[in-house]
Amino acid sequence: xxxxxxxxxxxxxxxxxxxxxxxxxxxxxxxxxxxxxxxxxxxxxxxxxxxxxxxxxxxxxxxxxxxxxxxxxxxxxxxxxxxxxxxxxxxxxxxxxxxxxxxxxxxxxxxxxxxxxxxxxxxxxxxxxxxxxxxxxxxxxxxxxxxxx
Amino acid sequence: xxxxxxxxxxxxxxxxxxxxxxxxxxxxxxxxxxxxxxxxxxxxxxxxxxxxxxxxxxxxxxxxxxxxxxxxxxxxxxxxxxxxxxxxxxxxxxxxxxxxxxxxxxxxxxxxxxxxxxxxxxxxxxxxxxxxxxxxxxxxxxxxxxxxxxxxxxx
Numbered sequence: 001x002x003x004x005x006x007x008x009x010x011x012x013x014x015x016x017x018x019x020x021x022x023x024x025x026x027x028x029x030x031x032x033x034x035x036x037x038x039x040x041x042x043x044x045x046x047x048x049x050x051x052x053x054x055x056x057x058x059x060x061x062x063x064x065x066x067x068x069x070x071x072x073x074x075x076x077x078x079x080x081x082x083x084x085x086x087x088x089x090x091x092x093x094x095x096x097x098x099x100x101x102x103x104x105x106x107x108x109x110x111x112x113x114x115x116x117x118x119x120x121x122x123x124x125x126x127x128x129x130x131x132x133x134x135x136x137x138x139x140x141x142x143x144x145x146x147x148x149x
Numbered sequence: 150x151x152x153x154x155x156x157x158x159x160x161x162x163x164x165x166x167x168x169x170x171x172x173x174x175x176x177x178x179x180x181x182x183x184x185x186x187x188x189x190x191x192x193x194x195x196x197x198x199x200x201x202x203x204x205x206x207x208x209x210x211x212x213x214x215x216x217x218x219x220x221x222x223x224x225x226x227x228x229x230x231x232x233x234x235x236x237x238x239x240x241x242x243x244x245x246x247x248x249x250x251x252x253x254x255x256x257x258x259x260x261x262x263x264x265x266x267x268x269x270x271x272x273x274x275x276x277x278x279x280x281x282x283x284x285x286x287x288x289x290x291x292x293x294x295x296x297x298x299x300x301x302x303x304x
Contacts, residue, residue, distance in 0.1 A: 021252055050253040053246035062256055064210040064283040086282075089206055094197035097268065101193040101208055128210035128283015 021050055021057050021116075021134070024079055024109040041085065046106045056135040057116065063106055064128040065089075071125060073132065075118050080110045082130070180264050189229070189262035198268060200297065202290040207263060210283035211256075217285060221273045228285070230261040270295040 049060040063071070065086030074081045088103025112118065117137045124131055184191060196205045205226070209217065212230045220227045271289040278287045 023253070047255040047257070048253055049256045050251070051248045052250045052252060053248060055246055057252070060256065062210040062283070064208040067282050089195050091197035092204060094199045094204060096195070096197050097203075098194055098196040098205075098265070101195060101206075125282075127213055127280065128208075 021059070021080075021113060022111045024111045041088070041103050041105045043105045043107050045108055046082075046084075048108065050110075056133050059110070059130075059132040059134065061106075061108070061130040061132075062128065063125070063130050065101075066106070066125070066128060066130075068125055071130065073123055075112065075121065078112050078114065080112050080132070080134070081107075082109075082132070083107045084130075183264070184262055187262060189260045190257065192228075192230075192261045192263055194263060194265055196265065200291065202288065203267060203271065205265065205287045205289070207285050207287075208283065209261060209280075209285050212261070212280075212283070212285075214278075214280045214285075217278075217280075219276065219278060219287065221267075221271060221276060221289075224267045224270060226265045226267055226287070226289070228261070228263045228265075228287075232260055 046061045046063055048062075051058055051060075059080075059082075061082065063084050063086070066084040070085040070087070072081075072083045074083075084106040086104050086106070089101070112134060115136045116134045118134075120135045122133045180191070183189075192207050192209055194205060194207045196203060198204070207228055209230050212232065216231050218229045218231075220229075267289070270292040272292050276287060276289050278285060280286075
């Protein structure tokens with residue numbers, strides 16, 4: 001690798017750190033099956049929207065079947081990890097005639113850029129859709145400069 | 150398992166045959182074709198039943214109950230769900246800052262239409278539905294007249 005290439009790689013890496021959010025792939029297959037009680041459920045990657053506004057990065061995730069008690073949101077070392085469990089649907093003494101979805105776990109990890117103020121994060125879960133708001137630190141927010149005179 | 154053609158012909162009149170053909174074709178082409186023509190999308194369904202009725206669940210994350218419409222016509226249940234336009238660009242605090250840039254866009258926020266054939270007639274007046282965590286649960290009791298009757302043998 002030439003010096004030029006190394007410089008370029010380093011620049012790319014720091015650019016990634018600056019950007020507000022990048023996905024971090026699951027560390028390994030063993031991580032996904034680490035917790036024994038729910039290990040039988042398959043792990044799905046939830047469909048996700050991520051967008052940026054002037055004030056925050058917003059993560060919106062489809063988590064059908066997930067209640068508040070089955071959802072975990074953790075931040076550690078600039079990573080945001082969202083895990084959830086949708087319990088297996090019950091047939092309630094009936095015979096299955098159609099089964100197009102089953103119980104599952106959801107897991108997705110993102111890398112948060114250093115612009116985000118992790119203390120101010122908020123999340124809400126409405127109708128199976130999770131919205132996580134990641135506001136930027138005050139000093140990194142773009143400021144409009146008033147011109148006087 | 151579909152019975153051989155000749156075997157199915159036995160004992161069915163021409164009307165029944167067309168009716169059956171229409172149903173068979175509809176099962177394969179009707180719903181996807183209709184969805185394609187109307188620009189609507191499908192959603193996964195679970196259905197369980199016994200002699201007393203049916204329980205059906207459909208995944209509709211992000212849809213509130215006033216945007217969902219249920220219709221039972223004969224033995225066909227139609228579920229349509231329309232989406233509010235403002236859902237996409239709302240912050241967690243309820244304010245709607247304009248979106249500057251998209252980092253990732255995977256959710257297909259689109260209207261849903263799903264048709265499910267029911268194995269028997271249901272009491273349409275007694276159909277109950279509730280929304281839980283983005284999954285709509287529908288309970289449909291079986292119509293009395295369509296319940297199997299035990300016939301006692303005299304003598």
